Amino acid sequence: MTTTIKSAELREMKSDIKKTDRAKMAEKLGDALASTYVLYQKTQSVHWNVTGPLFVSVHKLTEAQYEDLAASIDTIAERIRALGAKTPVGLSTYVKNSVIDDQVDWGDAKAMLKQLTEDNLAVADQMREFVKTAEDADDVFTADLLTARIGALEEASWMLSANL
Ligand SMILES: [Fe+2]
Structure with missing residues (x-):
């Protein structure tokens, strides 16, 4: 799923960025926000529940x-x-629009680190795609x-994987 923002609902403003482009960019940023929010919670999940010899370094x-x-x-x-748009809100919105999955079961410290290593890169790759939209606009x-x-x-991602 992706964020949907109607350009008709955007604030009028004098800008060299076209209104339709502002709407498109706001949608991409809505998706980036959703992914970042889910990653934030997943990072806290590991912070709270990690155990074992890697506890101190991973916790910090x-x-x-x-x-x-x-x-x-x-x-x-x-x-x-x-950009003149409303910011999407609601945890369910973020889970629905995130490029990475929400997660409840984690496994051991190694599995946690592997998952977060991949998630950070997945969000980075999504944003790399959105940079193109921003440049076009x-x-x-x-x-x-x-x-x-x-x-x-x-x-x-690198720092997480270096603990493995
Ligand atoms: Fe803490």
Whole structure:
């Protein structure tokens, strides 16, 4: 599923970014927000429940990562508003529109790290796709924002996998 935003509902504003492009970009950012929200919760799941010899390092690492994700959730959500659209809300909305699956059963520390390593990369790959939309719309700020997020997610993935 993907976020749906109608361009008719967007705020009127004078911008070189066309209204239809702002709507399209807001939809992509809605999906990026959903994926980031689910990843945030999954990172906390590991932070809370990891056990074993890797506990201290993984517990600390995931704390830094979920704090970074929380900050980025706000940045993405407010960019949607700056583009003139309403930000999608509701946990069920996020689960439905996320590129990664919500998860309840996790397994051991190794399985947790493997899953989060893959999830971070999956969200980065989704955002890489959205950078193209931003560039096509001359939305340089969103392209920049998403590019920075890709770097953070790929770094997070590497740090998680280095514990394996
Ligand atoms: Fe904590």
